[in-house]
Amino acid sequence: MMRKKLLIILFFELAFFTGCNESPVFAEPQVKTTFTNPVWDGADPWMTRHGGHYIYCYSVNNTIVVSRSKYMTRWGKLKTIWRAPSSGWNSNCVWAPEIHFFDGHWYVYYAAGVSGPPFIHQRTGVLRSATDDVFSDYEDMGMLYTGDNPDNSGSNIWAIDMTVLEHQGKLYAIWSGWEKQMDTDATSQNLYISEMKNPYTMKGKRVLLSSPEESWETGGPLNLNEGPEILKHGNQIFIVYSCRESWLVDYRLGMLQLMNPDGNVLDPSNWKKKGPVFHGTSKVYGVGHCSFVKSPDGTEDWIVYHSKKSSSPGWDRDVRMQSFTWNVDGTPHFGVPVPTGKEISRPSGEVAIEQAETK
Known part of the structure; x- marks a missing residue:
């Protein structure tokens, strides 16, 4: 009996020491392959x-911040590249900046005003980077002219949400503005276009491209066309814009299509309106003001947009993103907004980037 007990003890001791001498096994880092909307707060x-x-x-x-990241779904390094001055036309109400790269410099287009509410002083300004580094210093290039008489700078008119279109060697500014300067911000907004001499100077008079006239872009307390963004597909060019009221659940996206890409971009009859092309649901409210990017491997098209956090009136919003496809006629098919919390596959190529970094 004693010998049997000794054999059992010896067996467990050998098993223990053998286990201690083995190399520890660690699990490989798990790279998450999905994400959920919203991705972060903001508008x-x-x-x-x-x-x-x-x-x-x-x-x-009243500052403008830039993030640089290898990932669509995560912010990277952050830097405040500009602070509004303590006085002057652009000292307050800094809205909706966009950053574009032309000829070795970054240009930031933003709206600002001397005061508000009411937000009746909004104009559009532009900043230029010192170098091709997005985190370099920025020079304030001043206010862009968005009125009807370029020879009279004092006749400038309310303007927000400027974007730019490069087409056939020319540069065009597209923005949301008023027909004339008003003393109330309860004023209808239109989309205008103007050719540019360079990224910080207008060349000629503005041209009216779109007014809120269709049944799907009217009907609320204030008719708006705003947030125009350029989307290109092959030789086709689209302006995807926001309409209805930005503070209500009916905020949505409409679209202008350039019917003849070789024709006159400044001719309103060369643009065809369609909509709504993207709108909210009972679970995702007031979608609008988007931008477009390719996935890291270039195989997917993605829309990045904001939505309201609740159905109550207001501007408390967050940022979402999802992939979209193309119809047989070459127009975009955005589908429906993906509900909060639903798993979405990360943009194609993003997982591979993270896996390579974790090895």
């Missing part, structure tokens, strides 16, 4: 891809 999301990085630009407390 008026502007994202672009440059040199293998996603550049995200936004405003907060």
Whole structure:
């Protein structure tokens, strides 16, 4: 009996010491392959891809901040690139900046006003980076002219949400503005276009492209066309814009299509309106003000947009993103907003980037 007990003890001791001498086994880091909306708080999301990085630009407390990241779904390094001055036309109400790269410099287009509410002083300004580094210093290039008489700078007119279109060697500014300067911000907004001499100077008079006239872009307390963004597919060009009231659940996206890409971009009859092309649901409210990017491997198209956090009136919003496809006629098919919390596959190529970094 004693010998049997000794054999049992010896067996467990050998098993223990053998186990201690084995190399420990660690689990490989798990890279998450999905994400959920919303991705972060904020509004008026502007994202672009440059040199293998996603550049995200936004405003907060009258400053403009830029993020540079390898990932669409995560912010990277952050830097405040500009603070509004203590006085002057652009000292307050800094809204909806966009950042674009032209000829070795970054240009930031933003709206600002001397005061508000009421927000009757909004104009559009532009900043230029010192170098091709998005985190370099920025020079204030001043206010852009968005009125009807370029020879009279004092005749400038309310303007927000400016974006730019490069087409056939020319540069065009597209923005949301008023027909004439008003003393109330309860004023209908239209989309205008103007050719540019360079990224910080207008060339000629503005041209009216779109007014809120269709049944799907009217019907509320204030008719708006705003937040125009350029979407290109092959040789086709689209302006995807926001309409209805930004503070209500009916905020949505409409679209203008350039019918003849070789024709006159400044001819309103060359643009065809369609909509709504993207709108909210009973679970996702007031979708609008988007931007467009390719996935890291270039195989997918994604829309980045904001939505209201609740059905109550107001501007408490967050940022979402989802992939979209193309119809047989070459127009975009955005589908329906993905509900909060539903798992979405990460943009194609993003997982591989993270796996390579964790090895």
